Amino acid sequence: MSDTALPTRIALVGNPNSGKTALFNALTGSRQKVANYPGVTVERKEGSVTTPAGRRALVLDLPGTYSLRARSPDEMVTRDVVLGHLAGETPPDILVCVADATNLRLVLRLVLELKQVGRPMVLALNMFDIAERQGIRIDLAGLSQALGVPIVTTVAVRKRGLEALLAEVDRLTGQAAIAAAWHQPSAGDLRESARQAERILKAHVKPPLRPDTLTGKLDGLLLHPVAGTLILFAILFLMFQAVFTWASPAMDLIDASFAQIGGWVGAVLPDGLLHSFIVDGIIAGVGSVVIFLPQILILFFFIILLEDFGYMARAAFLMDKMMGVAGLHGRAFIPLLSSFACAIPGIMSARVIDNRRDRLTTILVAPLTTCSARIPVYTLIIAAFIPPRQVYGMSLQGLVMLGLYAAGISSALIVAFIIRRIIWRSASEPFLIELPAYKTPDAWNVARGVWQRGQIFLQRAGTTIFAMMVLIWVLATFPYAPADATGPAINYSFAGMIGHAMLPVFAPIGFNWEMAVALVPGMAAREVAVGALGTVYSIAGDNTAGLAATLASKWSLASALAFLAWYVFAPQCMATLGVVRRETGGWFWMWVMFGYMTGLAYIAALITYRIALSFGAG
Amino acid sequence: MRLSGLAKGEQGVVQGLDVTGHGGAIEEAELERRLLEMGFVEGAHVKVLHEGLFGRDPIAVKLDDMRVALRRREADAILMDAVPA
Numbered sequence A: 001m002s003d004t005a006l007p008t009r010i011a012l013v014g015n016p017n018s019g020k021t022a023l024f025n026a027l028t029g030s031r032q033k034v035a036n037y038p039g040v041t042v043e044r045k046e047g048s049v050t051t052p053a054g055r056r057a058l059v060l061d062l063p064g065t066y067s068l069r070a071r072s073p074d075e076m077v078t079r080d081v082v083l084g085h086l087a088g089e090t091p092p093d094i095l096v097c098v099a100d101a102t103n104l105r106l107v108l109r110l111v112l113e114l115k116q117v118g119r120p121m122v123l124a125l126n127m128f129d130i131a132e133r134q135g136i137r138i139d140l141a142g143l144s145q146a147l148g149v150p151i152v153t154t155v156a157v158r159k160r161g162l163e164a165l166l167a168e169v170d171r172l173t174g175q176a177a178i179a180a181a182w183h184q185p186s187a188g189d190l191r192e193s194a195r196q197a198e199r200i201l202k203a204h205v206k207p208p209l210r211p212d213t214l215t216g217k218l219d220g221l222l223l224h225p226v227a228g229t230l231i232l233f234a235i236l237f238l239m240f241q242a243v244f245t246w247a248s249p250a251m252d253l254i255d256a257s258f259a260q261i262g263g264w265v266g267a268v269l270p271d272g273l274l275h276s277f278i279v280d281g282i283i284a285g286v287g288s289v290v291i292f293l294p295q296i297l298i299l300f301f302f303i304i305l306l307e308d309f310g311y312m313a314r315a316a317f318l319m320d321k322m323m324g325v326a327g328l329h330g331r332a333f334i335p336l337l338s339s340f341a342c343a344i345p346g347i348m349s350a351r352v353i354d355n356r357r358d359r360l361t362t363i364l365v366a367p368l369t370t371c372s373a374r375i376p377v378y379t380l381i382i383a384a385f386i387p388p389r390q391v392y393g394m395s396l397q398g399l400v401m402l403g404l405y406a407a408g409i410s411s412a413l414i415v416a417f418i419i420r421r422i423i424w425r426s427a428s429e430p431f432l433i434e435l436p437a438y439k440t441p442d443a444w445n446v447a448r449g450v451w452q453r454g455q456i457f458l459q460r461a462g463t464t465i466f467a468m469m470v471l472i473w474v475l476a477t478f479p480y481a482p483a484d485a486t487g488p489a490i491n492y493s494f495a496g497m498i499g500h501a502m503l504p505v506f507a508p509i510g511f512n513w514e515m516a517v518a519l520v521p522g523m524a525a526r527e528v529a530v531g532a533l534g535t536v537y538s539i540a541g542d543n544t545a546g547l548a549a550t551l552a553s554k555w556s557l558a559s560a561l562a563f564l565a566w567y568v569f570a571p572q573c574m575a576t577l578g579v580v581r582r583e584t585g586g587w588f589w590m591w592v593m594f595g596y597m598t599g600l601a602y603i604a605a606l607i608t609y610r611i612a613l614s615f616g617a618g
Numbered sequence B: 001m002r003l004s005g006l007a008k009g010e011q012g013v014v015q016g017l018d019v020t021g022h023g024g025a026i027e028e029a030e031l032e033r034r035l036l037e038m039g040f041v042e043g044a045h046v047k048v049l050h051e052g053l054f055g056r057d058p059i060a061v062k063l064d065d066m067r068v069a070l071r072r073r074e075a076d077a078i079l080m081d082a083v084p085a
Helices: A020-028 A073-083 A105-115 A128-133 A140-147 A162-172 A187-204 A214-222 A227-245 A247-268 A273-290 A293-309 A312-325 A330-339 A343-352 A356-368 A374-385 A396-423 A443-477 A494-509 A513-519 A528-539 A547-554 A557-569 A574-584 A588-614 B028-037
Strands: A008-014 A032-036 A043-050 A056-061 A094-100 A121-126 A151-153 A432-434 B011-017 B045-051 B059-063 B066-070 B078-083
Touching (some): A020 A032, A020 A043, A020 A121, A020 A162, A105 A140, A121 A140, A140 A151, A140 A187, A151 A162, A187 B028, A214 A227, A227 A247, A227 A293, A247 A273, A273 A443, A273 A528, A312 A396, A343 A356, A374 A528, A374 A547, A374 A557, A396 A557, A494 A588, A557 A588, A574 A588
Parallel strands (some): A008 A056
Antiparallel strands (some): A432 B066, B011 B045, B059 B066
16 A cells, blocks of 8 residues: 555544544544534544554544434534535545444434445444443344444454454445435434334344443432432532642642742843743743643543543433523533533533524523633632631632632523523423443543643643733833833833723722733633733732732732622633634624623622622721 | 323333424424434333432433433323333
């Protein structure tokens, strides 16, 4: 085989929870590229692999689906790629349909539908080890013949069967696609293909000798109306406590490292503009963002673990009624939960909600849930103003943080209620989801997922946030203070000018001009405000003490609380606004979100400030 | 008899779908297709496993060899023949 030959394009298709992504990871390892499909915000995951014949193959991981009848943007991508209709995407040469070998009924129907597409196809019976352990007897030859597609068995997490799968790909390479005969199936077509799949299943797959009883037993507890709900809340509580306690040693280490680097570099460089730019602008700025990597990794660790375990669908089941009170769909629980990490994947995962109004409502309220970018801001203010006392055996700081999370989620639900029950009163979308069998999450796949999220965060820290740090340094440095200046130099800079200009708007809610200045670059992303405050205060000559200590001495408690209240609601994130624009297909909803969140933030900060003042916290 | 009328532990066989008036936010024909795709086809065996906290809604059912969660509203579109437990 020559290296110059065009790579074989393989598309992975399958039901949700079939282990498709695990198979994708096993095939492509670290040779993966995550991007978006042009024009839509569906994540496009592609990787490369070399087949036994030495051919290069590109593997595309498509969103999971039960049918090519697309109901959501995610499923539309799957349909269009499979049919070769997606503009800018080379049609796949070979389809690999990935099936959970323990749960074949629905995927056999999908195989029958995929066959109508006319492309060469191979069926990968994944998680075959679990099927064998349960004593499910599958007549592979018979099944393959009945379906008319070759079959390989795989165990993605053990990297078993990959050679056989790729050998099958080699065999099918070059085989021409036949004319597509696929059309939107009617209810009659679906019944017919379901019956056919049922016949094939009955003839070639014998039920398990040792069925999975664990899922049933666990569900007895985890789906129990009372115990299950309590366990869900306990899991959420544990998650947030872990984000705080587990992350702190790593955060201290990062903090000390950046201080160390700043010290070394500062000692080498002569005093002056370059010294200030590198030490105050770059090192302090990037350090103040990278420090939150441990918390983000821990949060995503929990989210991915729960997802892979099969718990997320259960959480949607438990929360459906409560979400329904707020006018939201049970499926909105997953986007909202993801928004605790970052509103951007949360808003993007709202695509699983098919109904436009349900989806728009979820998108509009998702940024109110406490994303990880708020953690830096909250942590800083809490460390500065809330004493590290124990209250009933719990840390007071942790309780304040929990309160801020509660304020975020309850405001999201209240706003959703107002939109869905008062502004848009209409029937809700059906709630119909599969509850997958519980599976032991695979450490390697979880680690890969967490690492990918960490990389995305660091890329943001390395690009957008870094650019904003340089910008704030410029704003805070130029123009220079006059030679006879009495106040700190920053008073005379652009940043000072902007801060002072905005002061009349922010003074009623207790903000000083430094806070107003920090809000400007803080529009890039919430955590940037921390770096901005650091830069503003370190340039103002307060670098010796930690930033928290500086704030504690410069801000009143009332101002600090108002700042926290502002950050619960304010739309301080360009990236989120950009994603909302893309996901809703226009500027309108982005401005609606910006307007309502800014309004809420101002009112909340105003009320907080006035109440705190009346308690003598000024 | 409809699936929506079954309590925890009760079971039956799907006899047909009657989506009239059950579409909610989606078209009735669309609800029918989604139920079919999820496996609620004539002859499928369904047993109610769990009920939600408020109003015993939604429900989790064993549908042949898989598990599915749905609201009683949608379950009301599924006609059942009861099978004694």
